[in-house]
Amino acid sequence: MMAAGTMGIVAHLTDGVSARTLAWLAALLALLLAAPWIVNDYLVTVLILILYLAYTGQAWNIMMGFAGQLSLGHAIYVGLAGYIAASLFIRFGIDPWLGFLAALPVAAACGAIIGFLAFRFGVTGVYFAILTIAFAEFARIGFGHLGIVNAAAGLFLPVAQYTHNDPWRLRGDPTMFYYVMLAATVIAFILCRLLIKSRIGYFWLAIREDEEAARAAGIDAFRYKMYAIVISAAVTSFAGVFYAFFYNNLFPEQVFGISGSIQMILGPIIGGVGTLFGPILGAFVLTGLAESLNAALAAFGFDLPGAEQVFYGVCLLIVVVALPEGIWPWLAPRLGISERSQ
Amino acid sequence: MPFDVYLNVAVGGILTGLVYGLMALGLSVIFGVVRVVNFAHGEMMSIAMFLAVVCFSTFHLDPLIMLVPIAAVLFAFGYVLQSSLINPFITRPEHSQFLLLVALAIIIVNVLLIVFGPDARSVQTAYALDSFQFGPLIVDATKLYAGIDAIVVAALLFAFFRFTSIGKAIRACADNYTGALVVGLNVNRLYALAFGIGAACVGAAGVMMTLIVDVTPLIGPTYTLLAFVIVITGGLGSMLGALVGGVLIGLTEALAGLLFTPSAKSMFAFGILVLVLLFRPQGLLGKRAA
Numbered sequence: 001m002m003a004a005g006t007m008g009i010v011a012h013l014t015d016g017v018s019a020r021t022l023a024w025l026a027a028l029l030a031l032l033l034a035a036p037w038i039v040n041d042y043l044v045t046v047l048i049l050i051l052y053l054a055y056t057g058q059a060w061n062i063m064m065g066f067a068g069q070l071s072l073g074h075a076i077y078v079g080l081a082g083y084i085a086a087s088l089f090i091r092f093g094i095d096p097w098l099g100f101l102a103a104l105p106v107a108a109a110c111g112a113i114i115g116f117l118a119f120r121f122g123v124t125g126v127y128f129a130i131l132t133i134a135f136a137e138f139a140r141i142g143f144g145h146l147g148i149v150n151a152a153a154g155l156f157l158p159v160a161q162y163t164h165n166d167p168w169r170l171r172g173d174p175t176m177f178y179y180v181m182l183a184a185t186v187i188a189f190i191l192c193r194l195l196i197k198s199r200i201g202y203f204w205l206a207i208r209e210d211e212e213a214a215r216a217a218g219i220d221a222f223r224y225k226m227y228a229i230v231i232s233a234a235v236t237s238f239a240g241v242f243y244a245f246f247y248n249n250l251f252p253e254q255v256f257g258i259s260g261s262i263q264m265i266l267g268p269i270i271g272g273v274g275t276l277f278g279p280i281l282g283a284f285v286l287t288g289l290a291e292s293l294n295a296a297l298a299a300f301g302f303d304l305p306g307a308e309q310v311f312y313g314v315c316l317l318i319v320v321v322a323l324p325e326g327i328w329p330w331l332a333p334r335l336g337i338s339e340r341s342q
Numbered sequence: 343m344p345f346d347v348y349l350n351v352a353v354g355g356i357l358t359g360l361v362y363g364l365m366a367l368g369l370s371v372i373f374g375v376v377r378v379v380n381f382a383h384g385e386m387m388s389i390a391m392f393l394a395v396v397c398f399s400t401f402h403l404d405p406l407i408m409l410v411p412i413a414a415v416l417f418a419f420g421y422v423l424q425s426s427l428i429n430p431f432i433t434r435p436e437h438s439q440f441l442l443l444v445a446l447a448i449i450i451v452n453v454l455l456i457v458f459g460p461d462a463r464s465v466q467t468a469y470a471l472d473s474f475q476f477g478p479l480i481v482d483a484t485k486l487y488a489g490i491d492a493i494v495v496a497a498l499l500f501a502f503f504r505f506t507s508i509g510k511a512i513r514a515c516a517d518n519y520t521g522a523l524v525v526g527l528n529v530n531r532l533y534a535l536a537f538g539i540g541a542a543c544v545g546a547a548g549v550m551m552t553l554i555v556d557v558t559p560l561i562g563p564t565y566t567l568l569a570f571v572i573v574i575t576g577g578l579g580s581m582l583g584a585l586v587g588g589v590l591i592g593l594t595e596a597l598a599g600l601l602f603t604p605s606a607k608s609m610f611a612f613g614i615l616v617l618v619l620l621f622r623p624q625g626l627l628g629k630r631a632a
Contacts, residue, residue: 070436123623126379126436126578130570131619134612137567141609152605258563262444269441306455306559313448320441321427324434 057279068208073132081240111233272326359592368543384565390548420541577628
C-alpha cells in the first residue's frame with residue numbers, strides 16, 4: 001500500500017518532466033548529498049547559507065513568482081518564527097520542532113492579517129510592497145523595544161557542549177544542519193512543484209498575468225491571493241526556526257531588517273522569478289559570487305571595507321541589465337531542459 | 343512637562359519635516375513621472391550630504407551657499423542615470439526595477455564607505471548652536487534656515503511645473519504617456535529631466551539635512567524608507583501631499599521621541615503609513631486612481 005502510494009506520488013511529480021531533466025536533478029541531488037564528504041567544514045557552512053537562501057527564495061517565490069504579489073517584508077515571518085521557537089526553548093525547554101509547530105501558525109496568521117488588510121482594501125503593486133516593508137519595520141522596532149525578548153540586546157540560545165548530533169533538538173555539528181536544510185529545500189521544491197501543477201497554481205498564474213481577466217473568468221482572486229501569502233509565510237517560518245538554532249542568536253536588526261528581506265529575494269530574482277529552479281540557482285550564484293569575491297580580494301591582500309560589496313552590486317547590475325528574466329530561463333534551454341517557466 | 347517644551351519640540355519637528363518633505367518631493371516627482379520607484383533615494387541623498395560635508399570641511403563653504411551647486415550636481419547625476427541605466431527598465435516588471443535600484447544603492451553605500459570610512463561626520467557652522475526666541479518659543483537657527491530653504495525650493499518647483507513649458511510637458515508625460523508621444527514630446531528626454539529634478543530635490547534636502555543630523559554612509563536605507571513612508575502618506579504623485587506628509591512625519595517623530603523614546607520614533611511613522619495604506623490608499627492628498 002505504502003509503496004503503491006509513493007509510486008503514485010512520484011509518478012504525479014514527474015509527470016511531463018523529461019528524462020534529461022530528471023537526470024540533471026538526480027545528479028544535483030547526489031552531489032549535494034555527497035558534498036559534506038567532499039568539501040571542508042568551511043564550505044559546508046557556505047552550503048548551509050546557500051540552501052537557506054534557496055529555501056527562503058522558494059518560499060518568497062510562491063507569492064511573487066506564482067501569484068504575482070511583490071513582498072519586500074518577508075523577514076517578518078523569519079523573525080517571528082525564530083523568536084517564538086527560541087523563546088519557547090529558552091523559557092520552557094520546548095524542542096525546536098515543537099516550537100516550529102507553534103511558530104508556523106503564528107507566521108501564517110501574520111501573513112493572513114497582512115494579506116487580508118491589503119487585498120481587502122485593494123492595496124496592490126508598489127503600495128503592497130511598501131506595506132509589507134512597513135509591517136516588517138514595525139516588527140523590527142517593536143521587538144527592539146520588547147523586554148521579554150531582551151529588546152535590542154538580542155536573544156541568545158544556550159550553547160551546551162554536545163557529544164553527538166541530535167536532529168530532534170537541532171543540536172549538532174554543521175553537517176547535521178546541512179542535511180536538515182537540504183531536506184527542507186527538497187521538500188519546499190516538491191511542494192512548489194505540486195502547487196504549481198495544481199488547480200491553485202493555475203489560478204495563481206492567471207491572477208499574476210491579469211487579475212482583472214482572472215476575476216472575469218470566475219476566479220476568487222482575493223481567496224487565492226490569501227492562500228499564496230499564508231502558504232508563503234508558513235513555509236518561510238521554518239527558516240526562522242532554523243536560523244535561531246543554527247546561529248544561536250537573534251537580533252531584531254538582523255532578522256527583521258530590510259536587508260534580510262532583500263537578501264531573501266535577490267536569489268529568486270537573479271535566478272528567475274516564477275521558475276521552480278530559479279531560487280535555487282540564484283542562491284548558488286549569489287553566495288558563490290560573494291564568497292569568491294571575498295577569497296579573491298583576500299588573495300590579493302586587498303583589504304578595503306566595502307570593496308567586495310561594490311563588486312557585488314556591479315555584478316547584480318550586470319545580471320539584471322543583461323538577463324532581465326533571470327539566469328535560469330536563459331540557462332535551461334542550453335542544458336537541454338525545455339520547461340521554461342516550470 | 344510644561345507646555346512650551348511640547349511647543350518647541352513640535353516646531354522643531356515641523357521644520358525638520360519640511361526638509362523631509364522636500365526629500366520626499368523628489369521621490370514623488372520621479373515616481374509620478376517615470377513610474378519607477380527609486381529604491382536608491384536615501385542613498386542619493388547621502389551623496390549630497392557628503393558633498394556638503396566635504397565642501398565645508400575643506401573649503402569652509404557654508405551648506406546654505408552650496409545648496410544650489412550640489413543640487414545641480416545631483417541633477418546631472420539623476421539625468422545621466424535615467425537616460426543611461428534606468429530608461430530601458432521603465433517597461434519592465436517592478437521586481438526588475440527594484441533589483442536595478444537596489445544594486446545601485448549597494449554600490450553607492452559602499453563607494454561612500456570606501457571613500458569616507460564608517461565614521462559619522464557633521465557640519466559645525468558658526469550658527470550651529472544659535473537659536474531665535476519668539477515669546478515662549480525657542481527655535482534652532484539651523485532648523486529654521488533648513489525649513490525656510492525647503493519651502494523656497496519647493497515653491498520654485500511648484501512654479502516650474504505650473505508655469506514653464508518644460509514643466510507642463512513633464513506633467514503631460516506623467517498624465518498620459520501615449521498622448522505625450524502622439525503630440526511629439528521627446529518623452530525620454532523629459533523622463534531624464536524629471537529624474538534629474540527629483541535628484542536635485544533630494545540633493546537640496548540632503549544639504550539642508552547636514553545642518554540637522556550627522557551623516558554616515560549607512561544612513562541611506564533609513565532615508566529611503568522614510569521617503570516612501572512620507573510619499574505614500576501624502577499621496578504618491580501629489581506634490582503638496584509630499585510636503586504635508588513630510589511635516590506630519592517630522593512632527594510625529596519629534597513628539598514620539600519626546601513622549602516615548604527616540605529610538606522608537608520611526609515605529610510611529612510606520613504605524614501612520616499602515617493606517618493610511620489601509621484606510622486611504624491613495625494618500626491624504628492623493629486622487630483616487632481610476
